[in-house]
Amino acid sequence: xxxxxxxxxxxxxxxxxxxxxxxxxxxxxxxxxxxxxxxxxxxxxxxxxxxxxxxxxxxxxxxxxxxxxxxxxxxxxxxxxxxxxxxxxxxxxxxxxxxxxxxxxxxxxxxxxxxxxxxxxxxxxxxxxxxxxxxxxxxxxxxxxxxxxxxxxxxxxxxxxxxxxxxxxxxxxxxxxxxxxxxxxxxxxxxxxxxxxxxxxxxxxxxxxxxxxxxxxxxxxxxxxxxxxxxxxxxxxxxxxxxxxxxxxxxxxxxxxxxxxxxxxxxxx
Amino acid sequence: xxxxxxxxxxxxxxxxxxxxxxxxxxxxxxxxxxxxxxxxxxxxxxxxxxxxxxxxxxxxxxxxxxxxxxxxxxxxxxxxxxxxxxxxxxxxxxxxxxxxxxxxxxxxxxxxxxxxxxxxxxxxxxxxxxxxxxxxxxxxxxxxxxxxxxxxxxxxxxxxxxxxxxxxxxxxxxxxxxxxxxxxxxxxxxxxxxxxxxxxxxxxxxxxxxxxxxxxxxxxxxxxxxxxxxxxxxxxxxxxxxxxxxxxxxxxxxxxxxxxxxxxxxxxxxxxxxxxxxxxxxxxxxxxxxxxxxxxxxxxxxxxxxxxxxxxxxxxxxxxxxxxxxxxxxxxxxxxxxxxxxxxxxxxxxxxxxxxxxxxxxxxxxxxxxxxxxxxxxxxxxxxxxxxxxxxxxxxxxxxxxxxxxxxxxxxxxxxxxxxxxxxxxxxxxxxxxxxxxxxxxxxxxxxxxxxxxxxxxxxxxxxxxxxxxxxxxxxxxxxxxxxxxxxxxxxxxxxxxxxxxxxxxxxxxxxxxxxxxxxxxxxxxxxxxxxxxxxxxxxxxxxxxxxxxxxxxxxxxxxxxxxxxxxxxxxxxxxxxxxxx
Numbered sequence: 105x106x107x108x109x110x111x112x113x114x115x116x117x118x119x120x121x122x123x124x125x126x127x128x129x130x131x132x133x134x135x136x137x138x139x140x141x142x143x144x145x146x147x148x149x150x151x152x153x154x155x156x157x158x159x160x161x162x163x164x165x166x167x168x169x170x171x172x173x174x175x176x177x178x179x180x181x182x183x184x185x186x187x188x189x190x191x192x193x194x195x196x197x198x199x200x201x202x203x204x205x206x207x208x209x210x211x212x213x214x215x216x217x218x219x220x221x222x223x224x225x226x227x228x229x230x231x232x233x234x235x236x237x238x239x240x241x242x243x244x245x246x247x248x249x250x251x252x253x254x255x256x257x258x259x260x261x262x263x264x265x266x267x268x269x270x271x272x273x274x275x276x277x278x279x280x281x282x283x284x285x286x287x288x289x290x291x292x293x294x295x296x297x298x299x300x301x302x303x304x305x306x307x308x309x310x311x312x313x314x315x316x317x318x319x320x321x322x323x324x325x326x327x328x329x330x331x332x333x334x335x336x337x338x339x340x341x342x343x344x345x346x347x348x349x350x351x352x353x354x355x356x357x358x359x360x361x362x363x364x365x366x367x368x369x370x371x372x373x
Numbered sequence: 374x375x376x377x378x379x380x381x382x383x384x385x386x387x388x389x390x391x392x393x394x395x396x397x398x399x400x401x402x403x404x405x406x407x408x409x410x411x412x413x414x415x416x417x418x419x420x421x422x423x424x425x426x427x428x429x430x431x432x433x434x435x436x437x438x439x440x441x442x443x444x445x446x447x448x449x450x451x452x453x454x455x456x457x458x459x460x461x462x463x464x465x466x467x468x469x470x471x472x473x474x475x476x477x478x479x480x481x482x483x484x485x486x487x488x489x490x491x492x493x494x495x496x497x498x499x500x501x502x503x504x505x506x507x508x509x510x511x512x513x514x515x516x517x518x519x520x521x522x523x524x525x526x527x528x529x530x531x532x533x534x535x536x537x538x539x540x541x542x543x544x545x546x547x548x549x550x551x552x553x554x555x556x557x558x559x560x561x562x563x564x565x566x567x568x569x570x571x572x573x574x575x576x577x578x579x580x581x582x583x584x585x586x587x588x589x590x591x592x593x594x595x596x597x598x599x600x601x602x603x604x605x606x607x608x609x610x611x612x613x614x615x616x617x618x619x620x621x622x623x624x625x626x627x628x629x630x631x632x633x634x635x636x637x638x639x640x641x642x643x644x645x646x647x648x649x650x651x652x653x654x655x656x657x658x659x660x661x662x663x664x665x666x667x668x669x670x671x672x673x674x675x676x677x678x679x680x681x682x683x684x685x686x687x688x689x690x691x692x693x694x695x696x697x698x699x700x701x702x703x704x705x706x707x708x709x710x711x712x713x714x715x716x717x718x719x720x721x722x723x724x725x726x727x728x729x730x731x732x733x734x735x736x737x738x739x740x741x742x743x744x745x746x747x748x749x750x751x752x753x754x755x756x757x758x759x760x761x762x763x764x765x766x767x768x769x770x771x772x773x774x775x776x777x778x779x780x781x782x783x784x785x786x787x788x789x790x791x792x793x794x795x796x797x798x799x800x801x802x803x804x805x806x807x808x809x810x811x812x813x814x815x816x817x818x819x820x821x822x823x824x825x826x827x828x829x830x831x832x833x834x835x836x837x838x839x840x841x842x843x844x845x846x847x848x849x850x851x852x853x854x855x856x857x858x859x860x861x862x863x864x865x866x867x868x869x870x871x872x873x874x875x876x877x878x879x880x881x882x883x884x885x886x887x888x889x890x891x892x893x894x895x896x897x898x899x900x901x902x903x904x905x906x907x908x909x910x911x912x913x914x915x916x917x918x919x920x921x922x923x924x925x926x927x928x929x930x931x932x933x934x935x936x937x938x939x940x941x942x943x944x945x946x947x948x949x950x951x952x953x954x955x
Contacts, residue, residue, distance in 0.1 A: 175827060180738075207833035217828040219843050220949070230832040266949075279828070286833060325868070 108212030113361040114146065117350030119336055121150035121248040126290055126320035127172060132186035134167060140168050144186075145346045147339055149290070154312060154321045156288065156335035156352065158328060160367070166323045169292050172322065173209035174202050190289070207234070210319070214274035215299045218267035218282075223259050226267045226278060228285035245285050252318075253281035255310050273304025280311065284319065291315065291325035297330065309334050313349040328368055332356050340364045429757055437929075444926030447919035448685035450678050453530040453542055454501065454672040455652060456516055457523040458486075464514060465530060465542050465652035466501030467670070469915075474498050476517060476937055485519045500915075505651050506542035512539060513915045526671040533649065534666040535659065536573070539696050539916065543651040548661070552644045562661070565645055566599075569662035572642050579635050582886075587628045589887050594621050599783035689923065698877065698907050699916040703924060709875075709897035710931060713799050714864045720803035721859055725810025726852060732811070733818045734840055746815075753808040762870030764801030769873060773894075789894050795873030795883045796893035801873050802866060806859035813855020817848035853943035857936050864932050867901035875902040877910070900928040 127149035134142035142164050149155050157165035170176045171188060174195060188195050195205055209229065214340045218226050225232075227249050228242045236242065246263065250256035255277045259270070267278055276296060283291060293312075299304040311319060312334050325331050331338050332352060339349040340361075348355060359365045366372050411417065455465045476489055476496050489496050498517040506512050533541040545557045550565055594617045601610035601617075645661045665688075668681055692702030736742045773790035781789040790796070821844045829839040867875075877898040883895045904924045907917035 114940075173831060175831065178830075203833050203835055206831055209831075211831035213824055213828060213831075215824055217822075217824040219825065219828065220847055229829070229834070231839045233832065233834040233842070282828075282832060359605075 109274070112347075112361070114346045115348045115350070115364075117354050117360065118148065118150065119153070119351040120210060121153050122291050123151035125149060126151040126190070127322070128187075128189045129168070130187040130189070132171070132188065133184065134164075134171065134176075135183040138179040141344050142171075143345045145341075147346060147349055149320055149322055150337060151320050152317045153336040154316045154323065154334055156320065156331035156338045157324045157341060158326075158331050158367075159341035160372070161326075164344040165339075166294055167322050168341070169294055169322060172290070172292055173206050173211055175211070177202065207286050208288050209290045209292055210286065212276070212279050212283050212290035212294065214295045216268070216272060216279050218275050218278050220266070223267045223270070223278065224263040225323050226327045227285050229282060234286075249281040249285040250354045252284050252315060253277045254307065254314070255281055271304075273300050273307060276300060276304065276308060277311065277342075277344075280308070280315075280321060284315070289320065291319040291321045293321065295324050295326060298326060305330075328356070340367060342367070388567045400490055422490045440922055440925050440929065443922035447923050448689070449784050450532070450668060450670060450673060450681045452526050453532060455525045455527050455530065456501065456521055457525075458516065458520045459522045460520070463652050464501060464503050464516070466503035466514065467532070467542070469500040469502050469513070471499040474517075488519045502540065502542075502916075504542045506913075507538045507657065508651055508655055512546050512913055525747065528669065528672045530652075530669070530671055531667050532670040533664050533676065534700065536663045536695060536882045538663055539700065539913075541649055541651070541657070543649050546648040546650040546656055548647040549658075550645055562647065565661050566664055566667070569645055569660065570665070571640065571664040572638055576635055576638050576642070579631060579638075584628065584631050584635075586887065587624050591621055591624050591628075594624070596783045603782055609912055634809065638830075650708050690927070694878065696916075698903065699911055699913060703898075703900065703903055703927065705879055706881055706898040706900045706903045706924075707927070707931065709795070709879065710864060710885075710900045710928070711895060711935075713795055713802070713870075714860060714900065714935065715800035716795065717806065718860060720800055721810055721863075722856060724803065725855070725859075726814050728807070729811045729814035729818065730840065730845075733815045734836070734844070749808045749811050753812075757805055757866055758867075758868045758872075760801050760805045761872035764797055764804070764869060764873040765793065768797040768800050773797065779831060792894075793872065793896060794894040795874055795897045798870050798874040798897070801869050802863040805866065805869065809859045809862060810852075810855045813858065814848070814852045817851025817855070818844060820851060821847045850943050850947040853939060853946065857939045857943070860939065861932055861936055862933065865901060865928070867899070867905060870899055870902055875899045877902070877906045900924055900931065904928070 116309040125148040129145055129147040132142055159165050176182055227246045231242060231245060291335055297308050335352045338352045338355040340347045342363055348361045350361060356368050359368060383914045451467050453465055457463050473495055475494055478486055496517050498515050501514050501516060503514045504512055529544050531545060535541060547556055548562060576928055598614045598617045601613040632672055642660055642662050646658050647661050648656050648658045651773040688858050689702045691704055693705060695701035732742060768790055776790040777788055826839055827841040874896050879896050879898045881895060883892050883897050904921055908921040
């Protein structure tokens with residue numbers, strides 16, 4: 105199937121942010137062992153905006169997302185080529201402190217993964233691993249993060265209870281609160297609503313709406329409707345290649361590539 | 374049925390369904406069998422599975438019942454039979470058990486032979502605990518039913534448990550209280566026996582505690598002298614030696630005083646005796662203080678029986694053994710077992726967990742880790758006696774010998790650590806059980822979901838922080854399970870211990886009041902070895918047999934108690950770290 109794909113250059117029509125790019129991905133190639141998973145991706149994530157990554161299963165959108173905070177380092181036999189820069193510094197350069205990098209890139213996962221600790225301890229975890237123990241700072245952070253994640257009202261009276269007692273949607277918002285606790289620059293979301301019911305999904309989407317501006321958000325999603333609803337720019341990926349990247353409205357209403365058109369109109373995928 | 378079979382199947386369906394099931398396809402739909410074949414169902418196999426489980430449960434329950442029944446009934450007071458034999462001899466004893474046997478016919482008298490031959494050469498015999506080892510030279514006697522003329526249970530027969538020589542069965546002839554001979558009086562004897570036991574306890578306390586402490590100090594002074602001489606040389610140490618000698622002289626004076634006091638009590642104690650008469654009329658006159666417990670076995674009431682039963686159990690778990698371990702208590706063995714097991718856990722827990730952590734979390738998964746993992750699993754299959762040999766050779770002789778040369782040269786050639794001891798025993802058992810802990814810990818670590826680790830790493834935690842704060846707490850219940858398995862295995866192990874420090878009778882516990890309080894070099898007693906010793910190594914294995922069951926019961930109870938504690942802790946942890954929705 106790979107052979108039949110003609111290699112057209114990516115179509116770009118990006119809605120630029122006044123603040124410029126937050127992340128710059130340049131000629132990025134990635135191999136899992138022998139198999140190449142990403143082919144020459146070029147993508148600028150705009151500061152303060154929501155960038156959605158869409159595409160059929162196995163197209164490499166999660167892989168790309170996980171490269172942004174070097175989560176893929178855990179995979180054996182991984183090989184990469186190209187550059188990803190955050191504020192002009194290459195995150196794959198030699199001697200980069202991965203731990204420091206991850207503190208700049210909060211991440212929310214597919215399934216809510218709160219730790220088996222109290223709500224309070226969950227949110228302060230990113231601070232505590234940094235060695236911050238001052239109670240006033242921790243308290244302040246918990247309130248700010250929970251308010252940003254729209255969870256403060258629901259849990260403010262039971263901060264010392266186990267986080268595992270929350271509902272699925274609450275747990276996911278807690279994970280968002282945890283991700284924003286260390287005040288990152290970029291928020292990476294890997295299908296954050298795929299394990300949630302429609303009401304919880306709607307709340308998370310509202311939340312993303314509120315958080316953008318404060319954070320640059322990159323989210324992977326399977327739901328085209330969601331991408332259309334919440335994102336400013338959408339990148340369509342197919343078989344490891346970035347096919348089209350640009351203004352969400354254009355991608356969904358007037359795509360420049362026929363393959364994008366086929367996908368967003370539901371002809372395949 | 375026949376009429377339906379004759380009906381023609383629908384022509385169109387027949388060809389299409391032929392490939393699906395020829396058997397049914399020919400029948401009309403309403404006659405087809407849609408049920409599954411017997412071989413497709415699991416039910417027949419289910420009987421086999423259930424049967425296997427039932428068999429297992431029956432075996433375990435049966436084993437427990439045997440232990441429980443024999444263990445629980447051993448201490449119940451039983452009546453004394455006075456048995457008159459056909460040849461005129463009379464014996465008295467407690468019935469122990471009976472069997473059918475085949476008597477040696479030519480050695481029997483005419484009448485007996487006729488009787489036995491009438492029974493196809495078989496007869497029934499009963500084992501009596503006749504006790505009185507000091508008079509008879511044996512504790513037990515078999516009596517065949519054809520030799521028995523008459524059995525009575527006389528009211529004046531008493532069952533005496535003595536400090537030495539075991540049990541005495543017989544009457545009380547007379548007694549001597551404070552040098553005054555007098556006739557037997559139940560109340561006086563009861564009062565005097567209690568007073569005498571207190572004197573006995575006092576003597577023992579003086580000998581063990583105070584004289585023991587003095588001996589300990591004298592020995593330490595002597596060792597100090599030797600150490601000073603070895604380190605500084607003869608001349609330089611002369612002053613130290615002189616001071617030490619003076620101290621020893623002081624201690625020896627104290628020792629003389631104590632000894633005199635003990636002798637005084639002993640002399641007083643000898644003025645209280647009781648004269649006992651066995652069934653044949655021979656008498657002995659022991660001091661009253663020698664009698665641990667006595668009761669009129671045939672007239673005793675239920676309440677007293679319960680009292681004796683309870684007091685025997687209490688003695689069993691709280692006192693030291695006497696009579697070559699066949700009587701008395703097993704406190705040192707309980708203490709040794711618990712101390713050794715806990716010490717083993719102290720060694721095995723960090724070692725096993727750290728090993729598993731490296732193997733699972735840090736080591737590159739590949740051929741080498743696979744080989745290590747297989748080797749660790751195979752270690753669990755090495756016979757435990759091999760570990761014992763290794764423990765003796767490596768820990769006791771090599772490591773212990775080196776420690777002795779470096780730190781205890783003054784005691785040489787007597788070994789301090791260079792012999793079996795509780796430290797080496799628990800290290801050996803730690804080695805034996807470490808595979809269990811490693812395997813369980815590895816599994817527990819592997820079961821921690823990837824999403825948890827990623828969540829922590831994404832927060833900017835380092836790998837070690839992730840392991841420390843997220844992975845280990847989550848894996849803790851699983852690790853505890855491994856620890857419980859290791860503990861159960863370690864507490865029940867006997868074979869390696871026989872080589873590395875268990876003894877049949879340890880005069881001193883590994884923990885006592887003398888500096889440095891915890892004596893890891895000491896030998897110890899162990900319930901498992903106690904069972905082996907009492908049952909099979911004892912001079913009088915018949916006397917020890919009931920103790921085998923009682924000790925087994927106690928060991929089982931101890932292991933259950935230790936495991937239950939660990940399980941409660943684990944469940945509490947589990948509840949704390951219970952997974953929520955996902």
